Amino acid sequence: MKLLFERSRPGRGMDLLPPCDVPAVSFDAALLRDSAPRLPEIAEVDLGRHYTELAKQTHGVNDGFYPLGSCTMKYNPRVDEETASLPGFTQIHPLQPLDTVQGCLEVLWKSEQLLTEITGMDAVTYQPAAGAHGEYTGLLLIRCYHQSRGDTARTKIIVPDSAHGTNPASATMAGFKVVSVPSNEMGGVDLDALRAAVGPDTAGLMLTNPNTVGLFDPNILEITQIIHDAGGLCYYDGANLNAIMGHVRPGDMGFDCVHVNLHKTFATPHGGGGPGSGPVGCKDFLAPFLPSPRVKKAGDSYEFFDPEQSMGKVRSFYGNFLVVVKALTYILSLGKEGIPAASAGAVLNANYLMKKLAGHYDMSFNTLCMHEFVMTLEKLAHDTGVTAMDVAKRLLDFGMHPPTMYFPLIVHEALMVEPTETESPETLDEAAEVFLKILEEAKSDPESLHHAPHDCAIGRPDEVTAARNPILRYDFGA
Amino acid sequence: MASYIPYTGEERQAMLKAVGLDSIDQLYDVVPESVRVKDLDLPEGMSELEVGRVMADMAEKDKIFRSIFRGAGAYRHFIPAIVKTVTSKEEFLTAYTPYQAEISQGVLQSIFEYQTQMCELTGMDVSNASVYDGASAAAEAVFMCQERKKSAVVFSGAVNPQVLRVVKTYCESRQVPVTVIPPKGTATDLEALKAAIADDTAAVYVQSPNYYGVIEDMDAVVEAAHAKKAKVIMGCNPIALGLLKTPGEYGADIAVGEGQPLGMPLAFGGPYLGFMTCKQAMMRKLPGRIVGETADHDGNRAYVLTLQAREQHIRREKASSNICSNQALCAMTASVYLAAMGPKGLRQAAESSAAHAHYLADQIAPLGFGRKDPDQPFFHEFLTECPMDPDELCKKLEPYGILGGLPVDGGILWCCTECNDKADIDRLVAALKEVCGK
Structure with missing residues (x-):
């Protein structure tokens, strides 16, 4: 995807402000910047499309299930x-x-x-x-x-x-x-x-x-x-x-x-x-x-x-x-009824999804949970080599935001799942099916999971290189 | 009753049954009986129609001024229509922090673009992804400069008082000594500032244009600070940077500021945007999220949150800052604004703001609103005398639909932007003549 700066063409832009209708100020040259900031020069239509393209590569709550533990990604009312x-x-x-x-x-x-x-x-x-x-x-x-x-x-x-x-x-x-x-x-x-x-x-x-x-x-x-x-x-x-x-x-x-x-x-x-x-x-x-x-x-x-x-x-x-x-x-x-109902719904949804997954995935604690539960994939990782990271990345292929990974620190290979109250049982059922399908894949084709996701805009990015050789801004060249 | 729960009561019973329970209350059996809520004292819930009406009634109680001549840290600039269109997109609006890079390239790329724009604007090497506001950015910048034997910070008293108050609060708990040099008139007292910089001074903070709108002699500030090996933190107005010399050009070490003028409405003070940029050497001390470019295993360009070894979720009590959520959508707002304005548009906004402010200063000087320190260069704000009680004056301007300048130190701090055109200013001048009986 092109960057804003790669879409820029000298002289293009938008017509936003009128000419100044009072005399200009002549500042001492020593107070002025030497050269203009290299901000993009883009027509409105291209600017609009740029962001529409970026939006397509962004997963929000309205794009699908978002059980990111500890983050309470519930629906945001219009x-x-x-x-x-x-x-x-x-x-x-x-x-x-x-x-x-x-x-x-x-x-x-x-x-x-x-x-x-x-x-x-x-x-x-x-x-x-x-x-x-x-x-x-x-x-x-x-x-x-x-x-x-x-x-x-x-x-x-x-x-x-x-x-x-x-x-x-x-x-x-x-x-x-x-x-x-x-x-x-x-x-x-x-x-x-x-x-x-x-x-x-x-x-x-x-x-x-x-x-x-x-x-x-x-x-x-x-x-x-x-x-x-x-x-x-x-x-x-x-x-x-x-x-x-x-x-x-x-x-x-x-x-x-x-x-x-x-x-x-x-x-x-x-x-x-x-x-x-x-x-x-x-x-x-x-x-x-x-x-x-x-x-x-x-x-x-x-x-x-x-x-x-x-x-x-x-x-x-x-x-x-x-x-x-x-x-x-x-x-x-x-109000008075909706506030406690929302919390009860969040707790019910978490328990409903946990129940569907328990027996397949190991839970860190086998008891009723509150609004979220933590799975431990330690045994799965030991048996198949498939880690919490692999499962999380494979979920992306199914249009689902993964749970929080590797947190809390006291649980090994943790996936922390928080469905929130604004999800229907169908969504939870579908999510459970995806989790179970991935479990099958972990047993039948673990290698493939190490390379997940397969259907996203990019594959797993190289984070080590990003931190070792930081590129934190666009390089305009000479 | 709204709760945004999508299923019916019957469906809920079926779900409870699937979990092996009979009633919702059983979900809370673990909570000690003595502390369970018996009667929650909240009003009954409302339909969407009702709540819309209630909130609209509250908004009606606020007065929207047709003309605003007040800044002092919050500025009404023109906002291009495309800004809200972009930032209202549900994907951007409802996403969480982009932890999962593979499905977050859009928001990550936009932050990378924002970082590039802020570096260009300030003339610095590195930008973070934003902090809460300009004041907390200043406080975080002070912490970036802490060294074992250099902890103290010297502040010009000509900075925005809100910024100063926040910095003092932050520094008090960390036992960072703060010295404030009272301004000389409306500008930094350079001699006193220089005298206050000592061997244990970690940083010097000066804002330019300062609280009173004056463009400070930053060359002198940088020279004095660097002579004592203290860092320079420059507070800036991002619109002014479309025109005025940058922190990078002055040789400052860190640039911070309030990003609200870049496309954010006044909104009674928030959400706003704290921006922070710095020289390469201080990169690993920057607080907050930073996005970097890398590649995926197929060599495709990709963006990720990076340098996370600085951050709270990795370093815990040893982190450079506790910041987690920042002001991402506000950073995107600023980025869309800067892309829409372009280099010419931004310069035009800066020139127009300054030109209108200077025009206003000339027009009202004969009415008893003479500039204090008339020889100091100023950008789009200036402090004047006031021939009557400043609060009373502003009260009398209200019926004209005019929000006058801010009463400050017995005078008035005026502000113009490109939104205050000549006709707008002439209306103010006419109103001032009537109010002051001239």
Whole structure:
């Protein structure tokens, strides 16, 4: 496929701006760039076709089943896109006078009310732009809290070895040392190891529940109690919130703060890697440390205010506002019944698909799962040489996005499957058939699977060369 | 009740039966009884018609200004129609991060094109695939410059205050000392900046055009920083780079900025786009996703996420940053915008913005809105005196459908883009005359 720059022809382009109707500015030549940026010169028709071609080589949720574990690739409702395109939201300057942005403030305020109820928290900030950004913000809350009490010895964050990579990375960014605790045989937190890990240097714990193997940790109340007894705080990573919305709340499980991924649980599209939104909720005692500004209701109108001991800001303005508009539309659509129904549907779909595959593929745990389950292909790899990577790549030939591969790290040859609630039983049945067909192929023709995919735009790319000899931009030549 | 679950209640029962259960509740048997939600206090769900109406009613409560003369970090530029057409394509809109290269060549190639365009724009060697916004880009850039004996960072006080606030928040937790040099009038105080750069200074951050629109003397900044072996991070406006000297030409080490002017609507502050480019030597310190070119086993050109040894999913607590999701669709927006504008169109937008701003400055100076520091060169923003209370002035402009400049330091920070044509400016001038009683 040609690059934009390979389609460029000197002198071509689009007619977009009128001639300037005021005198030009003559800047000192020393202030000007020497040569024009080599941006493409392309007619509109060719530009349009370029992207149509790129779109054909991109797999979105509407292109087929997308059971990418931990990413909650549910359907993105169209009405959410429409409401986020309303000029009353898109054409508003972030520094307009407050009486001219009452609608935007209402969006933030309403969304906060709804999310506090769903998470069991007391306050929410929408400033973080993504999940990891939310983790970082939540950890700063914990840091500010301990510092405000003069408790500066609390420098360590406990993270289970099954956690997402962002958890330890965020803890480092927030200035903490990371203590990794091992998982027990059910993938949950090992209580003895946790008790041994806590102490006067414990700032807090980061945990997702259900955990990354898709199981709800039944010891959750004991876990948060151990942390609290040691003087630490509990942070809930909302990556897996889609399993439990409306059934059990992080706030009731003993968590003090939480981030939520609007681009997962609340159905906003992921855009090929963003924009997401990672709002952070917290209990009242942490609210004074939230980023500035927050929104409050005063009589019939809305106002900004600065929390008294605010950590500062983690992003300019108020976050990825239009993503919040989409999520608000979604939550209002589902409401009291729809929110828990969505989670129950996600859990049912995961169990339905797992049941179809169990007995053929090895599951990391043979028990009811939550919204996702993890298969281990260790035995298959041993017997046939066919790896989780091979199976994942073969799935591409069937128009299916593969599950998350090789995660969590505690399961060998892992494939993590998250169907979400927006898939029909037919889709799940078809997916199961594909998985079983590939299993047959693994036994009859393993060699072929090492070379999968066979029917995609490209075969497996050489990632080693890409990293060793990085080519990160187009070479225009001389 | 909407939930976007495609199947009926009867079908659900059949699925439950297939799993060996009688009721949905059994799925949650593992949850301790004491913490199960008994009554979720949310409103009843809505039909699409109803929710559309409710959201439209909220949007109605916002005032859309016909004329906007306010920037200060968020700019209303013209957006070519093709931008939204492309970025609304469901394949791009609904895809996840392109982990599976074989079915993601479209989005990967578009990021590679974006990286190339940002390198061209800033005159630098390497670009990442985006971060959250210009402010977090500045913070990440500061972290890129950390060395064992060089940690401190010196900031010009003439940078956007939002950027400064975010950087301070980020640096506080990592115990990176931040020194802010108060501006001299509306420009960086070069003498004070130079004096503040010490042996432990890791980086110097200056924005040009700065918060007040002034084009800074970046040559002097680069010389002063490099003399002490400190890195230079230059904050830039991407539209200005269609015309003005680039960070690469000045010899800066890292360029960052807010990419919103490249095709993104104002949208009450987001989603926006943080761009980051750097010199080759700093490539492996860049945070976030980076796309590289390679080949598949048949020799076909292919694109992949690369240099992942820097990233959180591999390095965990030792990663260069925690960033995972970025602003990919916004990067694509910027890329389509730049391709549509082309080198001539971008230059035209830059020249037109500057020309209209200068025209506005000339027109309002006699009305009591004289420029502070009139000798400093400026791009498309400038700070003026204000003959009355600035907030009151802006309030009085509202009935004309005009969003005036931002009240700053007792004056007003005005902005023009190519969207503010002569007629638009003349309307503002007429309104100012009425409001100020002249």
